[in-house]
Amino acid sequence: MKGGLEIAAVANGHAISAEGLVKVYRSRKSEVRALDGLDLAVDYGTVLGLLGPNGAGKTTAVRILTTLLRPDAGRASVAGLDVVRDAQALRCQIGLSGQYAAVDDNLTGRENLWLFGRLYQLPSSDARMRADDLLERFELSDAADRTVKTYSGGMRRRLDLASALIGRPRLLFLDEPTTGLDPRSRLGMWDVIRGLVREGVTLLLTTQYLEEADELADTIAVVDHGRIIARGTADELKSQVGGERIEVVVHDPGAMTRAGELLSGDHGGDVNMDQHTRRLTVPAHRGVDGLVQVVRDFDGAGIKIDDIALRRPTLDDVFLSLTGHAVERAEAEEDGTSAAAPAAAGRTT
Amino acid sequence: MTATGLRTLAPAGGGLRQTLADSLIVAWRNLKRVPRIPELAIFAILQSIMFVLLFAFVFGGAIPLPGGGNYREYLMPGIFAQTIVFASATTAIGVTEDLHKGILDRFRSLPMARAAFLAGRTVSDVVYNAGILVVLMLSGLVVGWTVHTGLANLLAGVGLLLMFVFAMSWIGVWLGLGVPSVEVAQQVAFTVLFPITFVSNVFVPPQTLPSWLQPVAEWNPTSTLTASLRELWGNPNPYASTAFPSQYPVLVTVAWFVVIVAVFAPLAVRRYRSMSR
16 A cells, blocks of 8 residues: 555655646535636645635635545645545645644643544554654643643644644645734744754645745745746745835925936836825835935935835735736635635535 | 654544544543533533423422322423433534534544544533433432332433434534534524424423414424333323324334434535535
8 A cells, every 4th residue: 555655656746736626616696716727736845835815715725635625627636646536545644734723622732632643543652652742842841731722822823733743744734824823923833834844744835925935935836816827936936026126205295206217217117106105116126225325316306205115025016916916805705715614504505 | 654653554434443433532522521611511401400490499380280290200301301402502513613613624634534523423412411311310309300110211211312312413413514603503503492392291281282283292302202201200291192192102202213313314424525515
């Protein structure tokens, strides 16, 4: 069996692959194409960041790859195992940590890990040992015998991730692992994830933040309306957007034209002007030096500056540049599955 | 393959042994919440005791038992049956919670036996309600209820009650998997369960109901279960009519059990499976 799996994996070549995945959520009132021909390929030992706004289809993709949902069309395999046909064998290879810490509030941290270890089919003593290791590793040893309802948000997330690792999966799926965490817990989570990647785990993570994908992923795939619209390294994506930019807000609306002339003279690029907010934006080819230059020029010309900043491209910039439309944050419900599983509700009819 | 000393047993959709083992683990997990949130069990018991006190001491005086007999002795079997029927609400709420907190997704992403989530739930329901019944029966002894017909009949009655827990548990699972939130689960359950337990012979004689409602009360599984217990335990059952369910309550109760399980177990399983659709 094991030999067979290895051969299948080698034959397939990719740790994760998906071709033309389609998933349509139908309800009485509407029909939502959550995935519309999604293709993916992730090599062993690498990290893919699935980047996109709420409702783009990220969670649906993860749910299909982790056997929680069946695709309406297309094929996908993980570790060489088909997500539909070989679902049960596939589950032995993966760990999943979703958007909502899926741990039992009424059990202690230790009991949670033991429970999931047992259901991962580990013998009880192995499950217990593995739980101890993970509790220590995720700095939960002191809280191990407290019920989870007493945990902080960061602790719950760490326990959730530990639960995903209980069976030492070769492939890990993390769906928005830091959404809702405070900045410090987020950094802590990044460290933990980096550590896992160093150990050779293949990782697919979804995120709404370019910065997070940048920090953790080897390759980024940008998802919009259920398709991959761009892929590449973080640097490649950013350079598509045009790298850093300088943003200046001038005090006097009347000075906008003059300010625009100065900026285009200095930087030669396209100056984007917004009369309403008195904001001018220009690509920053020379980084901080360019910023200093702008301050000098404006000072010399007697233009008063309210605000000036060197800004990295955000997900919004990437989106604007790739799709021509801004991120539509209001589409949250489209990713309905993210809310654990309204999938079940009303879907039986 | 995982390059560790850990053994992962062969992946299986669930051989019988794995299904059994995984179901017991899930049941253990469900039962853990009893000591962790003792309020749940305590209030379930208090609610039943409140009904006993209300009816035994407040309304009971106004409800004459023809041919004599102790009203409290008459009442207790009905209270047991009512408690069991209400248990399906607890099941539904628990299942809905697992569904919406993502626990069920975690279970489904694990190589555990497919049936274990559902089977584990029904097992833990039976064990939990057996515990509740013991407490209620002890309380019943205090207010003057007793079994007149010996241990075998006592056990037969308890067996019927636990069979019904199992049946109601399937209804609870089916409901729990189909509602959008815990609050809705609660509302739906109580909206359905209150009439089921009150349009019955639990508290008052069905003869006092409007004639069109009488057959409903007589065929009501809560009534047939209650009548079975009264008959098995030698508790007063003075309102027995000539209607079939009144004549053969145990038979009808067992038939109800079979029908409920035959209908709702497949429905629940279908709902569970369709989650991946």
